[in-house]
Amino acid sequence: MSKINLMGLTLAQLENAMTDLGEKPYRGRQLYKWLYHSRLYDFSRMTDFSKDLRARLDQQFDVRGLQLTKREKSEDGTERFLFCLEDGLPVETVLIPDESRRTVCLSSQSGCALGCRYCATGSLGLLRNLTVGEIIGQLVFLRDLYGQDCFTNVVFMGMGEPLNNYDNLLKSIPIITDSAGLMIGAKKITVSTCGITPMIRKLAGAGLKTKLALSLNAATQAKRLQIMPVAETYELDGLMDAVRYYTSETGFRVTIEYTLFEGLNDTMEDVRALARLLRGVPCKINVLAYNPVPELAFRRPSDKKLDWFVSELYPRLPAVTVRRSRGLDIGAACGQLAGRGAAGRKT
Ligand code: SF4
Known part of the structure; x- marks a missing residue:
């Protein structure tokens, strides 16, 4: 047995x-x-x-942890870990050291069903949900490797849509936050979604103190549809209603992630549409440049364009920041995780 x-x-x-x-x-x-x-x-x-x-x-x-297949380190110190699950499927974790914080970008699924057109993970399709042990195992692996203080923050922004693995997400978070567990404060944990409207509403009532981030990426339904098939099921109006509901139920601001694509969502018209959409929504906006994936046709905007976009957005919305990509040279930045080099991967 x-x-x-x-x-x-x-x-x-x-x-x-x-x-x-x-x-x-x-x-x-x-x-x-x-x-x-x-x-x-x-x-x-x-x-x-x-x-x-x-x-x-x-x-x-x-007690069985994750099996490491590959490990790469970026020039900027970011590390990418590729694991092989017990059934041979790949999953990736990224550790991002910064001046004052060390953030783990955690995966919740192997692959992803949402198929965002700019994302390497989406091109895999959903392989399966991670178990609680596989979610926690990513953090435990890093602690075993580097010790108790090796990370200060956790973001569910790796492979997968965490709200599509809701039950295991909700079981994992208390283990991460518990003083007898991994001891990371709930406010240091961010759950990032691409917009599963009913689950945002459900999360609002879950009693967690974690933060929520929404990958918005476009300020109109038509544009969002071009890059995020999830918008067919969950339209922008309903999504924003759910975000407002979440903020009123929890009292927390939501972080809006806006990935800037050259020639797609980077014009003055986009600035105005975004400002209109987010007016009155308790949120802060992170603007980040698209991280190229070789087989995809999207283009990364120049730093100048990124700075221009933010400078136009900032006077219109109160809290706008630029998020600089980390780990680009090893394919560890947002949207680039695709189980590259996974041995024994089943697809
Ligand atoms: S961006 Fe996130 S939700 Fe979209 S396909 Fe990639 S992993 Fe899935």
């Missing part, structure tokens, strides 16, 4: 596992702390358990 992998089990699941073994539920919390906080995976060294309990845990359970 194969052993049950404990990686990714929630506190309630570990408490249940302990009661199934005839132990008190608080033993589950002790196990939880060993796993996620201390990152100790050898039951024989869990000294607050009796020898008998350690032996019984070892008979039934193990």
Whole structure:
């Protein structure tokens, strides 16, 4: 009989596992702390358990992390990690060091069903949702490699649409934030969506304190349709209603991500449309230049164009910042993750 992998089990699941073994539920919390906080995976060294309990845990359970396939480091210090899941599928994680923060760009799916036309992950299609263990496993891998302080922030902006893996997302976040878990404050976690309207409404009622980012990328329904097929199902008007609902329910601002494409969404008309669309919406806007993907036809705007766009937008909207891409030279920037070099990938 194969052993049950404990990686990714929630506190309630570990408490249940302990009661199934005839132990008190608080033993589950002790196990939880060993796993996620201390990152100790050898039951024989869990000294607050009796020898008998350690032996019984070892008979039934193990702790299996992610298997690294490839690792690359950018000139700017950004690192890209390619993992091979137990069924051979690829998933990528990016670690982005900055002056004061170190951000992990976390994946929630292998591939993605949304097929945003500018995104390398979208061209894979959805391979499958990641389990909670595979989501948490990305963070645990980095901590095992670099230690407790190797990241300060977590953004669900890697492979996949996190709101399309909602249940596992919601199980993962408490493990990341818990003081007996990975201990990253909820405000340091951003869930980024391409616009799954009903799930934004659902997330508003989930009671999380995490941040929400929306990849908007176009200020009109017609333009959004050109680059994001998800807009066929979830039209811009309804999406913006959901964003307003989210901000009023949670009291949080939303971050609007606007990727600038040369010749597509970078004119004065686009500036005006964006300002009109976002007027009165509690948000801040991150403008970033498109990161090229070799097989796709979109073009990256010049730095001058990016600066011009922001300078025109800023007086019209209160909070506008430029997000400079990191890890471009190793294909680790936003929209570039496609499991390149994945050994044993099943498609
Ligand atoms: S941008 Fe995000 S949601 Fe769109 S295809 Fe890529 S991974 Fe999926």
